[in-house]
Amino acid sequence: MSIDRVTQINGEVALTDGKKYTIKPVTLKQMKLLRPYLVKIGEWSDALPLSDPNVFDTLISACFVILQRTYPKITKEEIEELVDVKNIRLILKLAIG
Numbered sequence: 001m002s003i004d005r006v007t008q009i010n011g012e013v014a015l016t017d018g019k020k021y022t023i024k025p026v027t028l029k030q031m032k033l034l035r036p037y038l039v040k041i042g043e044w045s046d047a048l049p050l051s052d053p054n055v056f057d058t059l060i061s062a063c064f065v066i067l068q069r070t071y072p073k074i075t076k077e078e079i080e081e082l083v084d085v086k087n088i089r090l091i092l093k094l095a096i097g
Helices: 028-043 055-068 076-082 088-096
Strands: 011-014 020-023
Touching: 011 088, 020 055, 020 088, 028 055, 028 088, 055 076, 055 088
Parallel strands: none
Antiparallel strands: 011 020
């Protein structure tokens, strides 16, 4: 099978600093890195399990993998400040569909 042209759909999300960030669909390599975080996130119901001390580390790590594709110098500390609970779902949706 030959692929002549691949069209990549990117999305934008406004983070807490007011800037718009481009979120690209993840690569297969990124999916391998994201898998453990996505499995953990998939175990949660609609509400975040705030009693789980690792909940925020899981979310930050997932966003880190996603945002590194477009922003390779971004740090987990920056993500902790930029991402809020409202836009995290959008980030995940844009990255993995």
